[in-house]
Amino acid sequence: MEILAVANIFNLSGVSVHINNVLRELVKLGNEVEVLVPSFLVSNKIEVLKELERNGVKVNSFTYDLINRGVVGKTSSYSYFLFSHLSTLEMSRISSIELNNIQNALKEMKPDIIYDMHEDPITLKISYIASKMSGAPIVKLLHDEPFRFSFGRGYRKITGFQGFVYDTLMYFFYKFDRRAYMKAIRDGKLRGVLAVSEAPVYLSKIDRLCERFGVPLKVLKPGNAYNYDLISKYRNLENKQDFAVFFARLVPQKGIRELPKIAKLLEPYKVIVFGKFANKSEETRFLNSISSNVEYRGYRPIDELYSTVAKAKVVIYPSHQDGFSLVVLDSLALGTSVVAYDIPAIRFVYNGLEPVKIVKEYDINGMVMKARSILQQDLSKYKAYHEDEKVKEFLNLHKSWEAVARQTEEFLRKIASMK
The missing domain is CATH 3.40.50.2000 (Glycogen Phosphorylase B;)
Structure with missing residues (x-):
């Protein structure tokens, strides 16, 4: 054809x-x-x-x-x-x-x-x-x-x-x-x-x-x-660390305006941010509003991104616009839990998977509460959620x-x- x-x-x-x-x-x-x-x-x-x-x-x-x-x-x-x-x-x-x-x-x-x-x-x-x-x-x-x-x-x-x-x-x-x-x-x-x-x-x-x-x-x-051959090298459920990650295009529709507020409420936990800003004014706005627990790394090589996400305990994803989030898919494949807004793309694709916690859109406090809960989660329980048969089937389908x-x-x- x-x-x-x-x-x-x-x-x-x-x-x-x-x-x-x-x-x-x-x-x-x-x-x-x-x-x-x-x-x-x-x-x-x-x-x-x-x-x-x-x-x-x-x-x-x-x-x-x-x-x-x-x-x-x-x-x-x-x-x-x-x-x-x-x-x-x-x-x-x-x-x-x-x-x-x-x-x-x-x-x-x-x-x-x-x-x-x-x-x-x-x-x-x-x-x-x-x-x-x-x-x-x-x-x-x-x-x-x-x-x-x-x-x-x-x-x-x-x-x-x-x-x-x-x-x-x-x-x-x-x-x-x-x-x-x-x-x-x-x-x-x-x-x-x-x-x-x-x-x-x-x-x-x-x-x-x-x-x-x-x-x-x-x-x-x-x-x-997701890229199974690459991500399987970084997948990690054993040596998780108590910090959060945000990675996406750094634009308002992906939640970059809410992120400083979420990070502030998550203190003293560190929040590492990866991504590229669409314009200088948005970058300046972000850098002027973040708290001391935010580490902005910018757009980095994929190995550094995956290595960091795999070590983190939670990915914060306050996105308002998606069709099918690869951020959430890659995070799951890397063995990292996610907190996301209840938008159709998240609900239709990821609803029912234990490592993906969904909160009402714009509910910053709800997102912080879920993220804290994951950061404080016992590792054995954390692993059990990720090794659930439903999660395994989902990842197998999408590899x-x-x-x-x-x-x-x-x-x-x-x-x-x-x-």
Whole structure:
């Protein structure tokens, strides 16, 4: 099967981890895979492209042309935020540079399927035009919800007035985004939907839309995986130390605004923080508000991160936005308990696992209380929770990216055969 993958392979997130691993595994399964990176998502990190190519994934040669021209996407900018939603109001209009990008990819491959590996409406527009030009159907992958019926994403509760403005805009943008999905479905281009968990389906109610128009939808199980070969080297249930860890993208939606308050209430226990800030102002705000028990290490090599998490007794994860948390999955695989907010992604994937304690969203005191309880937990009880059969079964299910790719391939073949 020839698969044209529309994807952002550069972004440092769980999404790019999923994309890069699944693309490699799809090649191992005997598929021809080429990745098309929209110009607005291009980065000059050529080593990412080379790593994919070493694993048999073809990269649209136009991507290198864009890099050589100095084209670099700025997805964190306000202008991109507006562009990513407003541009879908006219699904068939596209810039000349993006048209050349698509045309070049279709010269190099005649795809059986276009696999759009994001929920974003802007990548749907790219896939929609590629589908019109090639005749290949689109399958869309949901990490987060593509739209909601609520007033924004609740950012007003996290970042105040700025969040209120964001939520207000998203209230209207969600209507545009849903309209883009509707058009792609009605025009017979969007023919299937995959999701990494039930969370994006629940929040968007896209299952109702799919049922209405007869579009197949599948929730991948497993939707993500951990690197078993690497993590098994660090897994530790014997020599746990009484400190906490936070690691994620250091942005408000991952709980970085709440973290200083949580850490302060956890004194005298140390809290080690790993990650990269999206901007300098957020970093300054954080560093000016942390207590003496916080150790900020920044973005560090994976061996240092895993080694530290494996020694810790608890990972604090006050995230407000996830589709399927790799932070929680990696922590469990390393033998470390987690305290997280009760958001759909945590509830649907991790509910019922003893080492994952769930508290009401925004309940800082509840999170601190659960974290303290784990830090003070007897090691024999701690180990028993992690060696529970349900936890073992869960980790066994999620230890292979091949398993994720096989389900993906099966669904893609099904949709490709329906042309």
